[in-house]
Amino acid sequence: MNYINKRIRESANGRECQFNIPGVCNHDSATVVWVHSDQLRHGKGTGIKAHDVFGAYGCSACHAWYSGPADREDKRDAFQLAFERSLVILVKGGVLK
Template identity: 40%
Template sequence: MKHKSKKITQSAKGEECQIRIPGVCNFNEETTVFCHLNGAGMALKNNDNEGAYGCSNCHAAMDGQLKTTFSHDELKLMHLEAVMRTQRILLEKELIVLK
């Protein structure tokens, strides 16, 4: 079952980038969007609790639209670390709840 929440995805607006790829991140909060982890196949997205706040540059790098010097594994690790930071923010905003 997919878990979708417009409140979670829209909460990225105006937030700091949590992906922060060195030499790529533009640190522009006006461009921050919710960046889902890649799904199992083309154009598949994970649940809305499996994403991170990311600026337009970091989002483009995660999607492969912007080339970097980092390996696929390095980018994936940066994204996963960003998901953890974003989940902490979502908990503080009470957009996700632990029971």
């Protein structure tokens, strides 16, 4: 069973997108959600989201890009950077201790 943390998911409300993909990002904090990793090693499976801790703040446009047919390596690199940025925000904000 995957790790679920409602506080992490809810913390996305009003946040800035941490993907900031040039030419893609809409920079609209009203559309930001907790974007789960698409990597198997993070708990992702068919019809199963990754563990909540493996995610990042992403706007609707960056989320669509990440979930779409973009190059796998580009997606992995973009997620890693967004994940690291988001992790710092979660810790500084007291969502994760």
